Amino acid sequence: GSKQPMITRFFGKV
Amino acid sequence: MLELRLVQGGLLKKVLESLKDLVNDANFDCSASGFSLQAMDSSHVALVALLLRSEGFEHYRCDRNLSLGMNLNNMAKMLKCAANDDIVTIKADDASDSVTFMFESPNQDKIADFEMKLMDIDSEHLGIPEAEFQAIVRMPSAEFARICKDLSTIGDTVVISVTKEGVKFSTRGDIGTANIVCRQNPSIDKPEEATIIEMEEPVSLTFALRYMNSFTKATPLANQVTISLSADLPVVVEYRVAEMGYIRFYLAPKIEE
Numbered sequence: 689g690s691k692q693p694m695i696t697r698f699f700g701k702v
Numbered sequence: 703m704l705e706l707r708l709v710q711g712g713l714l715k716k717v718l719e720s721l722k723d724l725v726n727d728a729n730f731d732c733s734a735s736g737f738s739l740q741a742m743d744s745s746h747v748a749l750v751a752l753l754l755r756s757e758g759f760e761h762y763r764c765d766r767n768l769s770l771g772m773n774l775n776n777m778a779k780m781l782k783c784a785a786n787d788d789i790v791t792i793k794a795d796d797a798s799d800s801v802t803f804m805f806e807s808p809n810q811d812k813i814a815d816f817e818m819k820l821m822d823i824d825s826e827h828l829g830i831p832e833a834e835f836q837a838i839v840r841m842p843s844a845e846f847a848r849i850c851k852d853l854s855t856i857g858d859t860v861v862i863s864v865t866k867e868g869v870k871f872s873t874r875g876d877i878g879t880a881n882i883v884c885r886q887n888p889s890i891d892k893p894e895e896a897t898i899i900e901m902e903e904p905v906s907l908t909f910a911l912r913y914m915n916s917f918t919k920a921t922p923l924a925n926q927v928t929i930s931l932s933a934d935l936p937v938v939v940e941y942r943v944a945e946m947g948y949i950r951f952y953l954a955p956k957i958e959e
Contacts, residue, residue, distance in 0.1 A: 690859070690956040692910060694746045698936050698954055699828035 704732050704768050704794040707761035708754075711790030711805065713923070713944055717752060718778040720920035720941075720949060724750060724913075727823050730770045736947065737792075740827060748913050749828060749936075749952040758946020760789075770794060770801055771823035780816045794820075830952070835930040835938075836905040837864035841884060841897040843927040843941065847918035849882050854911040856880050859956060863906035864931060869899060873911070894925035905931045907955040914939070917951040 708714055721728075721739075728741035736755040742748065756762040784790055784805040791804040798820070805814045849871050853860050857873030857880070864870075868885040889896035920941040921927075930938040936952040943949060 689959050690908060691959050692747055692956055693954045695742060695749045695936060695952055695954050696746055696826075696828065699749065699830050699952075702827045702829045 703763065703765045703796060704770075705761065705763040705791065706732070706737060706759050706793075707789065707791045708758075709760045709789050710944060711784050711788040712786040713946075714790050715778075715781045715784060715786065716920070716923045717754075717943065717949060718774060718781050720917075720923065721750060721752070722774045722778040723919060724748060724916045724951075725774055727771065727773050727821060729823050729825050730772060732764045732768045732770065734764055741825065742828075743913075743916075747910075747954065748916070749830075751830065751948075751950045751952070752943075753947040754943060755947050758944065761791075766796065768794065768796065771821040772801070772818065773821060776818060780818055783814065783816060833930075833932060833935060834902075836902050836932045837869075837930075838900045839864060839869045839884075839897070839929045839931070840899075840926055841869070841929070842895055843918070843921045843924055845884070845897075846927045846929070847921045849884075850911060850914045850918050853880055853882070854915055858911055859908050860911050860914060861906060861908050862929070862931060862937070863904070864899060864901055865904045866901065869897075869929075896926075905933055907931055907933070907937065909937060909953055909955055913951075913953050917953075920949050920951075923949065 724743050725741040731738050739752040789806040793802040803816045853873040857875035861872040871882045886899045887897045917939045924941040928940040936954045939951040
């Protein structure tokens, strides 16, 4: 199976 | 005081049509440099960034930075009431809790104004780092939309692989498998039909077709789409908005468990 990571894992809060 | 007059009002209609299914509510940020938006879908898997530079507007007045919280579905409903060739003006007062959309027909014989309530939206602003991509594919936007639509009838995910041979879109599902290869094609005579591949090194990533299909709602904005890929990083799917800016969609690749 594959997992869908959230975009927040790559781009941090400013 | 904010007053933005866009002669190509149809562009704003197309922008909203491409956003409204992905994002429910968002803050439009207005500054001297332009009208922009950054928002995630409700599951925080995809991110969209829109920029319409101030120079692209016929008249652009923004006295101080303003954030306009809007329900995109409602904004799309209002903009649908404008004709494709109408001139659209967006107006808001600094302290106001509403925004006005004014639609003028090209020969000025019909003028409409629609006032929409603004919302307070708590939104996180994410920092998008500048990235060097392993591969950048530029291809006809309608072709990309067709591929995503076709593959989603067979599978849920698409593997996008870029090699020297071209870009391959693959899926698999219960009924079988599909592979579509698009080769580089400079198409000198019709640049809008070109497929251009810039590759530093081969890359292969898996994405959810549901999101890719949602991004292709922006197809009417531009003849070409740019797909930028790097291993283990979100893909960037970019449509230019005439000469005034862009709409960029970011989606994280799926990870094998």
